[in-house]
Amino acid sequence: MSTQPVVQTSGLTRRYREVTAVQDVDLALEPGRIHGLLGRNGAGKTTLMQLLTGQDRPTSGQVRLFGEDPYENPDVLARTCFVAEGQTYPDAYRVCHVIAAARLLHPRWDEAFARHLLAEYDLPLGRRVRKLSRGMRSALGVVVGLASRAELTLFDEPYLGLDAVARQLFYDRLLGDFAEHPRTVVLSTHLIDEVADLLEHVVLVDHGQVLVDADADELRAGAVVISGPSAVVAEVVNGRRVLHCEQMAGLARVTVRTRAADDVRTQARTAGLTVEPLSLQQLVIRTTQAGGCAKPAGSELTPSAHHEQEVSR
Ligand SMILES: Nc1ncnc2c1ncn2[C@@H]1O[C@H](COP(=O)(O)OP(=O)(O)OP(=O)(O)O)[C@@H](O)[C@H]1O
Numbered sequence: 001m002s003t004q005p006v007v008q009t010s011g012l013t014r015r016y017r018e019v020t021a022v023q024d025v026d027l028a029l030e031p032g033r034i035h036g037l038l039g040r041n042g043a044g045k046t047t048l049m050q051l052l053t054g055q056d057r058p059t060s061g062q063v064r065l066f067g068e069d070p071y072e073n074p075d076v077l078a079r080t081c082f083v084a085e086g087q088t089y090p091d092a093y094r095v096c097h098v099i100a101a102a103r104l105l106h107p108r109w110d111e112a113f114a115r116h117l118l119a120e121y122d123l124p125l126g127r128r129v130r131k132l133s134r135g136m137r138s139a140l141g142v143v144v145g146l147a148s149r150a151e152l153t154l155f156d157e158p159y160l161g162l163d164a165v166a167r168q169l170f171y172d173r174l175l176g177d178f179a180e181h182p183r184t185v186v187l188s189t190h191l192i193d194e195v196a197d198l199l200e201h202v203v204l205v206d207h208g209q210v211l212v213d214a215d216a217d218e219l220r221a222g223a224v225v226i227s228g229p230s231a232v233v234a235e236v237v238n239g240r241r242v243l244h245c246e247q248m249a250g251l252a253r254v255t256v257r258t259r260a261a262d263d264v265r266t267q268a269r270t271a272g273l274t275v276e277p278l279s280l281q282q283l284v285i286r287t288t289q290a291g292g293c294a295k296p297a298g299s300e301l302t303p304s305a306h307h308e309q310e311v312s313r
Contacts, residue, residue: 004067006031006152006184007052011061014047014208021047023208024061029184029201031151034174036199036216037188038284044208045188046085049156052186053082065152078107081150083141085157089129096125098140106148113177114147120169134161142170146177154186167191171198192281202280206288216280223283224265227253228273236268243286255286 005028012025022044029035037045050056051063054070054077063070070076081102089098095118103109118125121139129137138160145153159167175198178185189195202219204212212219223243226233230252241257255278258264268275278286 003031005029006066007186008064008067009052009062012048012051012058012063013060014044014051014056015059020208022051022058022205025205025208025210027203027210027213029186029203031184032182033200034178034185034187034198035201035203036192036195037186037203037205038190038192039188039205040288041190043205045205046156047208048205049082049084049154049186049188053077053080053154055082078105079151081106081145081148081153083145083153083155083158085160087137087141091130093129094125095123095127095129095132095140098129098144099125102144102148106150108149108151110147110149113149114143117143117146117173120173121166135163135166136161138162139166142173146170146173149177149181149183152184152186154188156188157190158187159189159191167194171195174198192284193279196280199280204284204287211287212284219283220277220280221258223255223257223278223286224268225253225255225276225278225282226264226268226273227251227276228268228271232271232273233268236264236271236273240264244289255282 007027007029009025009027012022013020014022025048037048039045047056051058052065052070054073057071065076066079068076070080099114099118102114103111121136121143123132123136123140123143129140132140138158139162142158145155145158158170162170171194174185187195187198196216199216202212202214202216203210226236228251230247230250233252233254237254237256242254243257244255246253256264265275
């Protein structure tokens, strides 16, 4: 049975004069999943989210949310909550005004849940928003995003200024509430290790383009780190796509792509090499960085010349 994607884009492009912030993006995000939108500073995550939520218009290409154009589309926007990075509010706004506005905007709003979260984050209803600390303002965004229960909820780096305890509270409440009220969540973040266990699907962008669009588990299973004597490592990884390698004093540590039927792990272990899994964060770093061997040119462990193509879908 096929499910209609909640978010679908084709050839989505946004140019600002000389900068192409989003370039030819084709995405289809399935409902009922937590999607991670990952990428380095300036990769295009915020621009992409603004395009998805109708806050900005593409230079070319198309966005569909629930099958419709979100731009100035109240029906679609009522089903969507976008918690923007550094959200600003009118000067006179107090916490209670933000909550009242969110209650009006989001038909599935849960007031009791909102009150509970406000108490957990120690956010007084009467406090002016501009008097809140940076972290408290982020917490207010988190409260709105979670209590909206919107069918599509997008968080753009929601943790700015949030301390470790407050971030963990966000992850716990997101996961707990998501289990009871499944919806589609898109979470952009740099703290990949912290959210890795939350993510079911990963979209990695770099220079406005999608480098990876994959199931998080498949992604983790799709690469491995092999280390040991350089010559033995070179023999085992021969013919496979090397994402990254470091060599020193006759030893090599190589990140290599694997495929479903690939027995590189067994081969490596049989050859006496060490085999380690790759964390999502490492994978993102290996995929976005140019890649390169810390060994002089001519090494057999040079990463694939097809690096860019190999790491894409
Ligand atoms: N209004 C604008 N005018 C000109 N350039 C812009 C504008 N908005 C974004 N850009 C450029 O587009 C690119 C993508 O920016 P964007 O804010 O989408 O990245 P990001 O992935 O969200 O970055 P970060 O993780 O640092 O928040 C950057 O080069 C940025 O300078």
